Amino acid sequence: MKTNAYAAQNVTIPLAPFIFERRELDKHDVQIEILYCGVCQSDLHTVRSEWNSTTYPCVPGHEIIGRVTNVGAKVHKFKEGDTVGVGCLVDSCLTCANCKENLEQFCENGTIWTYNSPDKHNGGITYGGYSESIVVDKEFVLKIPKNLDLAATAPLLCAGITTYSPLRYHNVTKGQKVGVVGLGGLGHIGVKLAKALGAYVVVFTTSANKVEDALRLGADEVVNSKNEDEMQKHLNSFHFILDTVSAQHNINAYLLLLRRDGNLTQVGVPPDPLLLSVGSLIFGRRSMSGSLIGGIKETRFIKSTTFNRLRLSGSLIGGIKETQEMLDFCGKHNITADIELIPIQNINEAYDRLVKSDVKYRFVIDMASLKQA
Structure with missing residues (x-):
């Protein structure tokens, strides 16, 4: 044909x-x-x-x-x-x-x-x-x-399933504190989904002109990630952070914002490896994982073993059943891009x-x- x-x-x-x-x-x-x-x-x-x-x-x-x-x-x-x-x-x-x-x-x-x-x-x-x-x-x-x-x-x-899948996998629910790093194609959908799941949503951005938009999209709070005082206020407090940034950035600054057993999931793919301090994970038993869109078959994940249950892992998009679940959820909550x-x-x-x-x-x-x- x-x-x-x-x-x-x-x-x-x-x-x-x-x-x-x-x-x-x-x-x-x-x-x-x-x-x-x-x-x-x-x-x-x-x-x-x-x-x-x-x-x-x-x-x-x-x-x-x-x-x-x-x-x-x-x-x-x-x-x-x-x-x-x-x-x-x-x-x-x-x-x-x-x-x-x-x-x-x-x-x-x-x-x-x-x-x-x-x-x-x-x-x-x-x-x-x-x-x-x-x-x-x-x-x-x-x-x-x-x-x-x-x-x-x-x-x-x-973009929807890329952000929905890690939110669901890590059981984001009502009453939890969730951070979204970056407000772009992935981040803006992540904000809407996390809010619909009942979380208290904090957006991290370096762009002052995105503050109003973040609040419009459903964020409860917006933090300028370049402002150390604003970042310090949130130490050890997040259940989950979704990092959508595909540029080089300091991942450790966000890991330190996680509470004990909190998770940061990276969905943005920076062009060069991120410098990770394992101490950011070990103290607080935090974890970092990846969840990628389909087609990135050649991205290299960190392979490491250490002590105190350090966990670095990676995953792809959700399967068809989970994608349908995501669409139905978006239909229920009137979520689109x-x-x-x-x-x-x-x-x-x-x-x-x-x-x-x-x-x-x-x-x-x-x-x-x-x-x-």
Whole structure:
């Protein structure tokens, strides 16, 4: 099936119109007309081969909202006309121990990511959501709550589950004190989710112009992380901190804000290793972990053993079941991303702006614009 898209042909050429063949509908498949696709930081990193793992041509996009146009003979959960989503995963073996535990992102036989991953159906690689349609196994299609704005829901398929998964894993709940470091594409959703879970939410930022926005998004308090006096007031007090910063920063300053047995989860990926003082963890039995979006398969985690139950660990996005749980939670609490809607013709400009953090807070492509391309 011929499909129009935007693709990068190599590391130096900007994204441009591209035509490729989608697979024909199988009995377990759902065919989807793509309405909106979010622009993720990992799209930019992959297109520009900043992780040195890109296969070209590359069609990015794993924050997909669309309408079902056809279903296979064995598909009963979805029907033509349904509004659905596709996130970071489009396939796995579904039979290994991890898949059976709803942890498809850890498939022992190889998770298939939405783009730049081996395509077991067509050969070659998978092509993502910067395209007019997609064909996906029914097990990897998600139901979208009817009350949510569709364009603003798209980033939940990656940024939403990236922040929701660690909040749920670490049992953030009413009455707890939660910090969110950085107020960008991930951080602004993290604030909304933590607040909806009942936490007292503190945003850490170095930008004075983000204070008003943080409060609007639901933060109870905003701290200038450059102000030592403001930071000192919060020593040993947080149950959980979500660090969304992808630039180099002093991670130890935030670890010291955790109370005994508190956890800091890093979801931003700085370009260089963060300097970690293990004393920040040992005193207070604190822990640090990672939770990453799909596609960052080459990121190196710290491997270490020490005493006093020091724990450093890493994880990927949530599985399909948890992603559906996140969408249902967002539907219940009317949570979506703050977005700027763009035509696909502006995608290269959007990438340049993304590098400069010049967006509040996520770009989403109106895929109807692809017809004009």
